[in-house]
Amino acid sequence: MLIHPLPLTPxxxxxxxxxxxxxxxxxxxxxxxxxxxxPPVITLGRRPGVSSNLLASPDQLEKMGVxxxxxxxxxxxxxxxxxQLVAYPxxxxxxxKLSVGGYVRRLQDVVITTLAExxxxxxxxxxxxxxxxxxxxxxKKICALGVRIRRGISMHGIALNVxxxxxxxxxIVPCGLTDRGVTSMHQLLQANTPSxxxxxxxxxxRLQELL
Numbered sequence: 032m033l034i035h036p037l038p039l040t041p042x043x044x045x046x047x048x049x050x051x052x053x054x055x056x057x058x059x060x061x062x063x064x065x066x067x068x069x070p071p072v073i074t075l076g077r078r079p080g081v082s083s084n085l086l087a088s089p090d091q092l093e094k095m096g097v098x099x100x101x102x103x104x105x106x107x108x109x110x111x112x113x114x115q116l117v118a119y120p121x122x123x124x125x126x127x128k129l130s131v132g133g134y135v136r137r138l139q140d141v142v143i144t145t146l147a148e149x150x151x152x153x154x155x156x157x158x159x160x161x162x163x164x165x166x167x168x169x170x171k172k173i174c175a176l177g178v179r180i181r182r183g184i185s186m187h188g189i190a191l192n193v194x195x196x197x198x199x200x201x202x203i204v205p206c207g208l209t210d211r212g213v214t215s216m217h218q219l220l221q222a223n224t225p226s227x228x229x230x231x232x233x234x235x236x237r238l239q240e241l242l
Contacts, residue, residue, distance in 0.1 A: 032122070032242075034235055037067040042074060042100050042111060045119065049186050052121040056184050062126075064238060065119040066231050069111040072098040073203060076106035076177055084108045084204040097202065104187035106160060106177035108203050114194035114215070116231055120238060122185050127242055131180050138189055141237045142174045145191075148233050151219055162191075164214060171214035172205060191234070192216065193227045 037045070045067060052063040073092075075081045085099070085108060092099060097110075111117060124134055139155060142162045146153045153162045153173060162174035174191040192215035200213045217224040 032062045032064055032120075032239060035063060035065045035067075036231065037065060039070060039113065040067045042069050042072045042098065042102075045069065045117075046100075046102070049119055049121060053181065053184055053186055056121050056123060057182055062123065063119075063121040064235065065117075065121075066235060067117050067119075068113050068115060068227070069117060070098070071096055071110070071112040071199060072100055073108065073110050074100050074102045074104070075108050076102060076104050078105070078107050081107050085202070086204065087202040092202070095199075095202075097199070102177070102187070104177040104179050106175070107205075109175045109177070109190065109205060110199045110203060111190055112195055112199055114192070114196065114217075114227065116191045116193050116227055116234065117188070118191075118234060118238065119188040120185055120242065122242060124180065124183050124185065131178075134180070134185060135176065135178065137241050138176060138178070141234065141241050142176075142189060142191060144241075145230070145234045145237050146173070146216075149216065149220065149225055149230070150223075151216065159211065163211075164219065166212070166214050166219060169212045171212035173214050173216070173219075175205075191230070193230050194224065 143153045161172045179186045194217045
């Protein structure tokens with residue numbers, strides 16, 4: 032697997048890199064893993080009615096410098112921004128003997144085991160996609176997950192809040208869930224928060240081990 036640690040990369044540019052990698056993998060080339068952060072952007076999944084979960088006006092988004100992109104991934108609405116570690120594996124599911132559901136579960140395991148390395152107990156929720164922690168009496172999402180499988184090859188992936196500015200999530204109803212919160216590693220660990228690079232290295236290691 033070719034690992035690509037990238038600088039801050041606009042969402043559409045990263046999407047194009049994924050498309051190029053997808054074509055290479057489909058042609059029999061090496062698999063890829065992109066690790067990066069995005070400038071502030073709200074992305075919409077393919078779920079029907081997802082745009083109703085965008086709370087901010089176009090003027091407000093423009094003033095804050097937040098782009099809105101209709102993505103082809105699964106899932107609802109989410110925010111990406113600096114301080115959030117994004118991982119996009121481009122792999123052939125058949126080579127790893129994975130169904131689509133099995134692949135999603137593998138990604139979830141990667142995030143949960145990565146967070147455990149930093150003393151964060153994370154879990155799944157039967158009623159909501161993503162990775163959750165219990166904090167201040169509420170279930171809070173710490174990692175979003177949205178994938179697309181095309182011709183047996185994965186695109187998109189996971190977005191883990193490390194030092195993300197959580198105020199941006201006030202612009203949306205994250206994943207369409209009104210009775211839950213959003214958190215980050217920094218909110219949970221405060222002064223003990225690892226660097227994003229440290230988390231990236233651990234996540235990449237776990238992805239390679241579990242995929």
